[in-house]
Amino acid sequence: MNNQERAKAAYGAITGFMDEAKLKYDCEPDKLVAFVTITGDDFPVTLMFSVSAEKQRVETYSQMPFEIKQDRSVDVATALAAINSRIAYGKFCLYFDKGLCTYENSEYITGLEGFTTDYGKSLVGPAYSIIEEYNDKLYAINKGLLTVKDFTASLKK
Amino acid sequence: MTKRERADAVFKCYCDFLDGKNFKYQRDESERSIILQITGEDFPMTTLFKVEEEHERTFVFSKIPFEAQKEKLTDLIMATTFINQVLAIGAFCVDTENLYCSFESNEIYTGLEGFNAEYAERVIISAFSAIEKYNDKLFAINKGLMTVRDFSKQL
Numbered sequence: 191m192n193n194q195e196r197a198k199a200a201y202g203a204i205t206g207f208m209d210e211a212k213l214k215y216d217c218e219p220d221k222l223v224a225f226v227t228i229t230g231d232d233f234p235v236t237l238m239f240s241v242s243a244e245k246q247r248v249e250t251y252s253q254m255p256f257e258i259k260q261d262r263s264v265d266v267a268t269a270l271a272a273i274n275s276r277i278a279y280g281k282f283c284l285y286f287d288k289g290l291c292t293y294e295n296s297e298y299i300t301g302l303e304g305f306t307t308d309y310g311k312s313l314v315g316p317a318y319s320i321i322e323e324y325n326d327k328l329y330a331i332n333k334g335l336l337t338v339k340d341f342t343a344s345l346k347k
Numbered sequence: 348m349t350k351r352e353r354a355d356a357v358f359k360c361y362c363d364f365l366d367g368k369n370f371k372y373q374r375d376e377s378e379r380s381i382i383l384q385i386t387g388e389d390f391p392m393t394t395l396f397k398v399e400e401e402h403e404r405t406f407v408f409s410k411i412p413f414e415a416q417k418e419k420l421t422d423l424i425m426a427t428t429f430i431n432q433v434l435a436i437g438a439f440c441v442d443t444e445n446l447y448c449s450f451e452s453n454e455i456y457t458g459l460e461g462f463n464a465e466y467a468e469r470v471i472i473s474a475f476s477a478i479e480k481y482n483d484k485l486f487a488i489n490k491g492l493m494t495v496r497d498f499s500k501q502l
Binding site: 191245246247264267268270271272274275278279280281283284285286296297298300301302303304305306308309311312313342 | 348402403404406421424425427428431432435436437438440441442443449451453454455456457458459460461462463465466469470473
């Protein structure tokens with residue numbers, strides 16, 4: 191299996207899982223990119239999965255659907271540090287200059303084979319669950335409705 | 348391939364890679380964990396690689412070897428936020444309770460096969476490269492020798 195075939199197989203595992211789960215998604219097969227929006231308890235979560243044959247990586251990216259206020263950026267960064275210390279997969283990032291908060295993950299596929307829909311599920315499921323768990327808290331912190339202290343205290347419970 | 352066989356194969360590929368490169372490391376077969384210490388240009392980097400059969404992933408963890416000063420926690424949080432923006436694999440974390448910074452990463456291998464030296468090299472070396480690149484900067488920020496502003500300009 192060469193790098194291009196491997197990248198296509200990884201992409202197929204992700205879209206295959208979304209087909210199995212009857213998730214509606216947009217995709218650009220030539221670019222090995224797929225977008226899926228899942229509406230959870232509060233905000234819709236849009237996930238982008240991108241497979242790079244060159245880098246031999248599967249990348250997950252999701253932008254929180256609100257702009258981070260400049261005067262809340264330290265609070266949000268502090269909350270993200272607490273979250274990143276706890277989550278098992280990926281990381282939340284904050285781009286101060288753009289007011290963007292994202293969830294990102296990257297997995298190597300170098301030399302690997304056997305990309306099944308189970309693999310796709312293991313990428314889509316945790317990413318969605320993690321974002322769903324924290325996006326409303328980040329929104330509340332950004333809006334000044336929740337303090338970082340209260341948020342971090344809630345994580346300990 | 349069962350979950351157990353897969354976990355064994357992943358663990359073996361890491362060990363084979365490290366053995367092939369003559370790295371000295373602590374290996375726990377029953378836990379499928381490896382503790383590897385590499386001394387870079389400055390700090391020794393001790394990193395745990397643990398293959399988790401149940402979750403079908405490799406967990407990578409490295410504690411940066413200094414205690415975070417309480418009054419520098421916000422600076423360290425800001426610095427790691429900047430680092431995480433540009434880091435392709437893994438994340439730097441700040442534990443504000445236990446006062447340390449860490450590098451953490453996960454590699455999911457659900458259902459996969461073909462774990463070879465090239466795969467092991469990417470997982471292991473990318474972790475060390477990230478740690479080696481930023482541990483001294485975090486140390487300097489923690490010591491007040493570098494400002495977050497100056498650090499962010501370098502990135």
